[in-house]
Amino acid sequence: MYRRDLKAPFDGMHEECGVFGVYASEVRDVAHTAYYGLFALQHRGQESAGIAVAYANKIRYYKGMGLVSEVFSEGKLDALPQGDIAIGHVRYSTTGASLLLNAQPIVFTGKCGRMALAHNGNLTNTKQLREELIADNAVFQTSIDSEVMALLINKYSDGDILKGVLAACERIRGSYALVVMTAEKLIAVRDPYGVRPLVLGRSIDDTIVASETCALDAVGANYVRDVKPGEVVIIDSHGERSYFLNTEGKKPASCIFEYVYFARPDSVIDGQSVYQARKEAGRILARSTPHIEADIVSGVPDSGLVAARGYSEVSGIPCVEALAKNRYVGRTFIQPDQHMREHSVSVKMNALRANIAGKRVIIIDDSIVRGTTSRKIVKMLRDGGAKEVHMMACSPVVKHPCHLGIDIETYSQLIGANKTVEEICKFIGADSLTYLTVEQLKEACRGAACGFCTGCFDGNYPYPPDEYQADKYKFE
DSSP, X not given: OXXXXXXXXXXXXXXXXXXEEEEEEEEEOHHHHHHHHHHHTGGGOOSEEEEEEXXXXXXXXXXXXXXHHHXXXXXXXXXXXXXXXXXXXXXXXXXXXXXGGGOSSEEEEETTEEEEEEEEEEESSHHHHHHHHHHTTOOOSSSSHHHHHHHHHHHHHTTOHHHHHHHHHHHOOEEEEEEEEESSOEEEEEOTTOOSOOEEEEOSSEEEEESSHHHHHHTTOEEEEEOOTTEEEEEETTEEEEEEOOOTTOOOOEETHIIIIISOTTOEETTEEHHHHHHHHHHHHHHHOTTOOOSEEEEOTTTTHHHHXXXXXXXXXXXXXXXXXXXXXXXXXXXXXXXXXXXXXXXXXXXXXXXXXXXXXXXXXXXXSSSHHHHHHHHHHHHTTOSEEEEEESSOOOOSOBOSSSOBOOGGGOHHHHSOHHHHHHHHTOSEEEEOOHHHHHHHTTTOSSOEEOHHHHSOOSSOOTTOOOOTTTTO
């Protein structure tokens, strides 16, 4: 079994997963709808993908390792039956190793018959719940926290899937955007703090649930609304009904990193355009750094590009491409181990010498987590002839682990927890280094109709860490 070295300095930050569900008004090829939805969510996870289809009171599924297009190549998508409900999942592992047995959706037979579940997020009381289930003679087939949710729902259901979902979610701590499917129902659940995004959409014939609005667009559905924090939405032949978990004393705390990096720029989360949030972050950086003189400003592809345009609008400094991107290399941030991440930086980007030679360059990235990628980028620009390199981040200093669905597991993995800004600047080899403050980032996302989780920046989590042990392999 392959495992990365969790003790490696400044190693380890990634998110995430993407979930998708479709309820059709009649039996048809819902697997293809799920496929296109997952394609739109591919940026949220590149390790594995899977689709489950409900048909004739049964559930059939297929899942595999790799990109959506790789998993469902060679007729595998066409082999799935026609049905009226389907769910899908793309995975980046935040708990459990990157193995096929940990791929989702999870499908099993229980008290409600066949059931499938797909989950984005991370539970913080998995150990306790897993031990309870094992004491009740539950048998685990995977090492992921999502299976704990599935078995807990089954335990409490007594043949009533809604009863099982409501009871299980009252026991669970942590973050979850969840889609559950039986032979007759599609259920969507968002945790009481709304940490992970989940949206509801409709086309002429279908009701859609997805992690982001970009997936609605991909399947021709119109955005209806965000699933509310603590909301349980049931979709079946009787229509759509909502139930609510206990949210007393729980203020919505959407992960602000969705706007910084994870979400696609064409998505809207809790009423805030991701594109506009990133552009405003660049504008705020420009207003806070009038003392930095430069010839060009550029963004690190892709998530830094929009901010660079915002910076240029305010500062008047021309926005020019400094780095060319190889479109056939995946997102560095969500590669499953550090060696792969560092190697992918080298083949993913290259300096555009004609644009940067002899120039003072401001380069804007979404964030600096380990510092290794930033260090390579600065060196790449200097090797390309840049006279000065001023690095800026569209986020605050990442100082704390995240236990709610981003794979930042220990302080040793975070350069911001171990070095000052001046020391980080020296480590990456830049002439200057600028971050946004937490308040500035909140200002950039001010259109969101919710509060934010900023725990990775300032330690203010919606959930206390409790006894959660930050080891994604703890149940291997």
